[in-house]
Amino acid sequence: MSVPFYVSPEQLMRDRADFARKGIAKGRSAIALQYADGILFVAENRSPALHKVAEIYDRMAFAAVGRYNEFENLRIAGVRLADMRGYSYDRRDVTGRALANAYAQTLGAIFSSGGEKPLEVEILVAEIGAGVADDQIYRLTYDGSIADVRGYAVMGGAADTVAEYIGEHYTEGISLSGALRLAVDALGHDGTEVRELTSDQLEVAVLDRTRTQVRKFKRISEESLAGILSESSPAVDEKTDADVGDSSDSDSGESSAGDTPVAPPADDAPIAPPEDPDDDRPL
Amino acid sequence: MTSDASGRLPEAFLTPGGSSFMDFLAGHAPDLLPGRRSLGQGDLSSEVPHGTTIVAATFPGGVIMAGDRRATMGNIIAQRDIEKVFPADEYSAVAFAGSAGFGIEMVRLFQVELEHYEKLEGATLSLDGKANRLSALIRGNLPMAMQGLTVVPLFAGYDPDIKGGRIFSYDPTGGRYEETHFYSVGSGSLFARGALKKLYREDLSETDCATVAIQSLIDAADDDSATGGPDMLRRIFPVIGVVTVDGYRRLPEDEVAALVDAAWAQRHERPDGPAAASLT
DSSP: OOOOOOOOHHHHHHHHHHHHHHHHHTSOOEEEEEETTEEEEEEEOOOSSSOSEEEEETTEEEEEEEOHHHHHHHHHHHHHHHHHHHHHSOGGGOOHHHHHHHHHHHHHHHHHOSSSOOOOEEEEEEEOOSSGGGOEEEEEOTTSOEEEEOSEEEESSSHHHHHHHHHHHOOTTOOHHHHHHHHHHHHHOSSSSOOOOOGGGEEEEEEETTOSSSOOEEEEOHHHHHHHHHHTOGGGGGGOGGGTTTHHHHHHHHHHHSSOOOOOOTTSOOOOOOOOTTOOOOO | OOSOTTSOOOHHHHSOOOSOHHHHHHHHOGGGSGGGOOOOSSOOTTTSOEEOOEEEEEETTEEEEEEOOOEEETTEEEESSOOOEEEEETTEEEEEEEEHHHHHHHHHHHHHHHHHHHHHHSSOOOHHHHHHHHHHHHHTTHHHHTTTOOEEEEEEEEETTTTEEEEEEEOTTOOEEEESSEEEESTTHHHHHHHHHHHOOTTOOHHHHHHHHHHHHHHHHHHOTTSOOOBTTTTBOOEEEEEETTEEEEOOHHHHHHHHHHHHHHHHHOTTOOOOSOOO
């Protein structure tokens, strides 16, 4: 006859949190970054069909990392919630705050209920406003805790390392090409070795407030992504005035410290950040 | 309504299902569907506003849809500047004739239906798929049509497979019919269709096609009291939507005004409008 072990509530929650955290860290990172005209999403994702970033409503998008089937289910629920609210009230009454709340309650309830496995997901709900100051990014973790993020957010994979890289180089009011360059560089700085990410390994989308359509979400196709990335490559960075203050500060600063990078041919694959022997970034 | 007492997403939202918003509503909140309401007895057709004439015509590379601005309630003009032509999604337009309240509700539901599918599936429906969803929507409205609250939509869109515009008409039972070149629905549709027949050519430019639509609406207003002609005093002109490879675009007010002014000036010379070019 076995006597049930006593497990303290603290231990129980810790175990569940460890379980979820491990699942999330196994994946690859996703980044949301505020730029001058909206919010940029960049995720490392080799599948062109299984999205990590998706449209929810006019001014709202969703990004997630972790277990695909679990966050896909949450995404669908979010679209249903938003469409239903928009249909029964008005399009303007669909807010990111309400959606983030519903997600937080759902994640929280599942995490603390004994019967269900905690969801191995981390999600972002982003909403653009009339200006940068009105943009909202909510970051939700597996246990339902919710944070209101400014500037940028990173989740999944080696999130802390990637976030640190962005933190060093991010400036407010960054241009789209600058933000994209920064995000792609940051995703490559997630381990001991700096990786070169090409456009077919990335999933990129924006919430662009300059779009004339009501629905501001737009995916950036692989071809136009390759185009933007080659334009803002560190080698030609100093000449593009649009990028002043962001990647030109960071990347060209680094590149001048090392060897002068060779300008790539125009049709070359998107450029990796310059390798810098003096880079003492913690690994 | 949209979340349970704990604030958690209701089970229905998290249950895997189809990509149709209408089907989701039918399961989760059927009272939001227009066709599910129980109505009282009697014929309500003269008690509520009705929209009147819609015309649509294709031109190389696109399709135009235009609607007059009048809503009538029996012999009363209920509204002078009602809008009956809407974008259904980026590449299609929908307009309605008949009961205005249900018409507008149906258009809203149809727009959400298409957008919902697009977001869940990550792909847009084919033009025929969209046309069939509208059929299903109208079929659900049949009980109300029996009480005089008929809504007859007209649907048109750009089909990338044929690189041109297509037009679909409907009957109150949900029957869907593809029309070639041009079509018209609503109380003044017979007169509008007569005008379209004489003025339409397959090689019209977008602007000429808009002029043909305006001329046919003026002819409809000429002979049908429920159709509003261009209101020259208040400067209220037809709503004209154009769908091409670049998507849906509503013709700007001043462009429509210029076309209407030209057509109106011409009618001062010949009140019946342009004559057919030849008799043979």
